Amino acid sequence: xxxxxxxxxxxxxxxxxxxxxxxxxxxxxxxxxxxxxxxxxxxxxxxxxxxxxxxxxxxxxxxxxxxxxxxxxxxxxxxxxxxxxxxxxxxxxxxxxxxxxxxxxxxxxxxxxxxxxxxxxxxxxxxxxxxxxxxxxxxxxxxxxxxxxxxxxxxxxxxxxxxxxxxxxxxxxxxxxxxxxxxxxxxxxxxxxxxxxxxxxxxxxxxxxxxxxxxxxxxxxxxxxxxxxxxxxxxxxxxxxxxxxxxxxxxxxxxxxxxxxxxxxxxxxxxxxxxxxxxxxxxxxxxxxxxxxxxxxxxxxxxxx
Amino acid sequence: xxxxxxxxxxxxxxxxxxxxxxxxxxxxxxxxxxxxxxxxxxxxxxxxxxxxxxxxxxxxxxxxxxxxxxxxxxxxxxxxxxxxxxxxxxxxxxxxxxxxxxxxxxxxxxxxxxxxxxxxxxxxxxxxxxxxxxxxxxxxxxxxxxxxxxxxxxxxxxxxxxxxxxxxxxxxxxxxxxxxxxxxxxxxxxxxxxxxxxxxxxxxxxxxxxxxxxxxxxxxxxxxxxxxxxxxxxxxxxxxxxxxxxxxxxxxxxxxxxxxxxxxxxxxxxxxxxxxxxxxxxxxxxxxxxxxxxxxxxxxxxxxxxxxxxxxxxxxxxxxxxxxxxxxxxxxxxxxxxxxxxxxxxxxxxxxxxxxxxxxxxxxxxxxxxxxxx
Numbered sequence: 001x002x003x004x005x006x007x008x009x010x011x012x013x014x015x016x017x018x019x020x021x022x023x024x025x026x027x028x029x030x031x032x033x034x035x036x037x038x039x040x041x042x043x044x045x046x047x048x049x050x051x052x053x054x055x056x057x058x059x060x061x062x063x064x065x066x067x068x069x070x071x072x073x074x075x076x077x078x079x080x081x082x083x084x085x086x087x088x089x090x091x092x093x094x095x096x097x098x099x100x101x102x103x104x105x106x107x108x109x110x111x112x113x114x115x116x117x118x119x120x121x122x123x124x125x126x127x128x129x130x131x132x133x134x135x136x137x138x139x140x141x142x143x144x145x146x147x148x149x150x151x152x153x154x155x156x157x158x159x160x161x162x163x164x165x166x167x168x169x170x171x172x173x174x175x176x177x178x179x180x181x182x183x184x185x186x187x188x189x190x191x192x193x194x195x196x197x198x199x200x201x202x203x204x205x206x207x208x209x210x211x212x213x214x215x216x217x218x219x220x221x222x223x224x225x226x227x228x229x230x231x232x233x234x235x236x237x238x239x240x241x242x243x244x245x246x247x248x249x250x251x252x253x254x255x256x257x258x259x260x261x262x263x264x265x266x267x268x269x270x271x272x273x274x275x276x277x278x279x280x281x282x283x284x285x286x287x288x289x290x291x292x293x294x295x296x297x298x299x300x301x302x303x304x305x
Numbered sequence: 306x307x308x309x310x311x312x313x314x315x316x317x318x319x320x321x322x323x324x325x326x327x328x329x330x331x332x333x334x335x336x337x338x339x340x341x342x343x344x345x346x347x348x349x350x351x352x353x354x355x356x357x358x359x360x361x362x363x364x365x366x367x368x369x370x371x372x373x374x375x376x377x378x379x380x381x382x383x384x385x386x387x388x389x390x391x392x393x394x395x396x397x398x399x400x401x402x403x404x405x406x407x408x409x410x411x412x413x414x415x416x417x418x419x420x421x422x423x424x425x426x427x428x429x430x431x432x433x434x435x436x437x438x439x440x441x442x443x444x445x446x447x448x449x450x451x452x453x454x455x456x457x458x459x460x461x462x463x464x465x466x467x468x469x470x471x472x473x474x475x476x477x478x479x480x481x482x483x484x485x486x487x488x489x490x491x492x493x494x495x496x497x498x499x500x501x502x503x504x505x506x507x508x509x510x511x512x513x514x515x516x517x518x519x520x521x522x523x524x525x526x527x528x529x530x531x532x533x534x535x536x537x538x539x540x541x542x543x544x545x546x547x548x549x550x551x552x553x554x555x556x557x558x559x560x561x562x563x564x565x566x567x568x569x570x571x572x573x574x575x576x577x578x579x580x581x582x583x584x585x586x587x588x589x590x591x592x593x594x595x596x597x598x599x600x601x602x603x604x605x606x607x608x609x610x611x612x613x614x615x616x617x618x619x620x621x622x623x624x625x626x627x628x629x630x631x632x633x634x635x636x637x638x639x640x641x642x643x644x645x646x647x648x649x650x651x652x653x654x655x656x657x658x659x660x661x662x663x664x665x666x667x668x669x670x671x672x673x674x675x676x677x678x679x
Contacts, residue, residue: 002522005518005519005522008518008521009515009518012512012514012515012518013515015514016512016514121342125346126341126342126343126344126346127346127347127563127566128344128347128534128535128538128563128566128567129566130565130566130567130568130569130570131569132569132570133569133570133572138546149547149548151546220511224511224512224539224542224569225538225539225542225567225568225569225570225573226535226538226539226566226567226568226569228344228535230343230344230509231511233509234507234509234510234511235511265515266514266515267515268515269515269516269519270515270516270518270519273504274504274505274506274513274515274516274519275478275504275505277507277515278507
């Protein structure tokens with residue numbers, strides 16, 4: 001086992017983890033503010049893969065060649081479309097149940113995720129779809145035999161993930177909207193009394209979370225080249241795990257949790273056995289949560305009196 | 306008013322039920338249980354199209370024993386649990402007289418238990434796992450080869466033609482994928498080669514980079530994958546992206562042009578080898594039927610003609626015995642030779658084809674596959 005292989009596995013793991021993290025952000029934000037798990041989130045990610053592909057096809061048809069312009073435009077359109085989906089879903093499936101028992105919105109979330117999946121199958125078919133590679137090239141460190149490589153698209157994933165995290169953290173910590181968010185998270189009733197429109201805050205959180213899912217959807221599609229209507233499921237489970245590991249409700253925690261999960265999966269598969277990598281990753285989660293139930297960066301639950 | 310409407314509705318429903326009853330007498334009901342949704346829907350589509358065309362052609366020629374064939378669709382989504390409930394529905398609700406399917410071996414194995422118990426003839430066009438016909442179930446047949454035969458062809462090709470010394474075996478932990486990888490493994494050992502790595506990946510995942518890095522470190526001559534086209538496409542793409550140039554070989558689980566889509570382009574699928582039955586589209590016996598498919602805008606690739614063959618075998622057996630009793634049909638099929646779109650077919654005591662013809666194919670740079678010259 002050379003250092004190069006170990007380093008390569010770390011690269012594999014961090015890139016995978018950054019993708020988990022981008023989706024985990026959506027789970028963690030919604031949980032933080034409403035205390036509910038938005039099971040439909042992974043399906044938004046799935047839809048965004050379809051949306052990005054359609055937008056890309058249209059843009060290429062119009063004769064746009066530059067990869068950077070293509071990515072930025074696609075990202076813009078896909079993000080606004082999924083943001084709209086997020087807003088509508090919150091409006092239709094969760095807002096009417098705001099004061100219902102906690103289980104009710106959970107069930108309606110599962111319902112929405114089934115609806116979205118069936119919608120994709122009915123409108124786009126069950127077949128695997130693919131996109132051509134339009135960002136190529138890798139950077140290799142080392143000689144021809146022993147080397148560590150990272151492809152340009154993987155670099156892009158890391159940059160975009162980092163930028164998104166910085167931007168989100170800035171919004172939550174330093175803007176008026178972020179302040180309203182934190183207030184709603186601490187005590188929705190009190191925030192309302194103080195004049196914060198909590199419905200609007202919650203809507204915006206859904207919009208932001210869904211837009212982040214669109215970022216992940218485009219990046220994953222570009223990295224792996226193909227997708228189908230079922231990609232949300234596995235990714236959803238992994239991203240949710242990442243959010244719990246990092247401490248649900250914490251933004252930085254979600255990204256950190258994603259990277260820990262990605263790296264541990266990758267190292268276990270690479271050094272031990274890929275058959276049992278999920279068993280290992282989830283055992284790790286269980287053991288970790290026994291000793292630290294609120295996750296890495298989560299705050300212990302304080303009973304509200 | 307409300308009650309009135311209800312009554313009308315119930316009368317309507319009742320008469321509908323009646324009409325269905327009167328129909329049942331003069332049709333031959335054949336269930337087709339395949340994955341029509343889910344990630345392996347491409348194969349279900351091939352099989353259903355094949356069976357549908359065969360039924361149409363047979364009906365146009367006057368039907369079977371004076372009866373028209375009526376197809377009943379069942380979607381198993383390639384999931385064992387759903388396959389069993391489709392099988393139960395076929396037997397108990399639809400009362401099918403014979404069945405074509407299923408596709409994934411992991412679905413076919415439990416579903417055929419249901420057909421066998423009900424004494425219904427079932428022919429799978431595409432399940433190649435040996436266990437399907439090794440359970441002493443007299444009414445279960447297959448219209449394709451077996452993985453022990455397929456694995457032998459792949460292993461011999463890797464050793465004799467590709468001169469591979471270091472071989473990596475990867476599978477998808479499913480009945481079919483692991484079964485065929487095991488068969489390749491056994492055959493490699495017979496040829497004096499022990500694999501360098503034998504590992505499973507998880508179906509439905511996208512990232513196999515960790516496994517690929519591990520393979521890269523071993524620097525193998527050939528990578529064999531037992532599994533279906535989605536994972537095969539992703540795996541070969543990630544291998545090539547990390548610069549692994551070893552030959553990539555898979556079984557009949559990738560015989561669909563969707564393999565190229567899953568790999569994300571022809572540049573990745575190019576050069577991939579796979580084992581599959583000799584191209585039935587080129588046989589003189591199937592020329593007219595192949596033309597018909599192409600005219601309808603459907604390329605009869607993969608298992609399309611196998612399903613057509615299965616339907617012809619059922620029709621021939623029903624015609625020959627003047628019965629729909631599974632045991633009688635089974636005896637007839639094991640004793641006679643059926644002339645099909647894929648040539649003359651005969652079955653042995655287990656329900657396997659007497660002659661199978663696995664050959665090696667290779668994907669080209671246009672996203673198509675062709676037989677490799679022996």
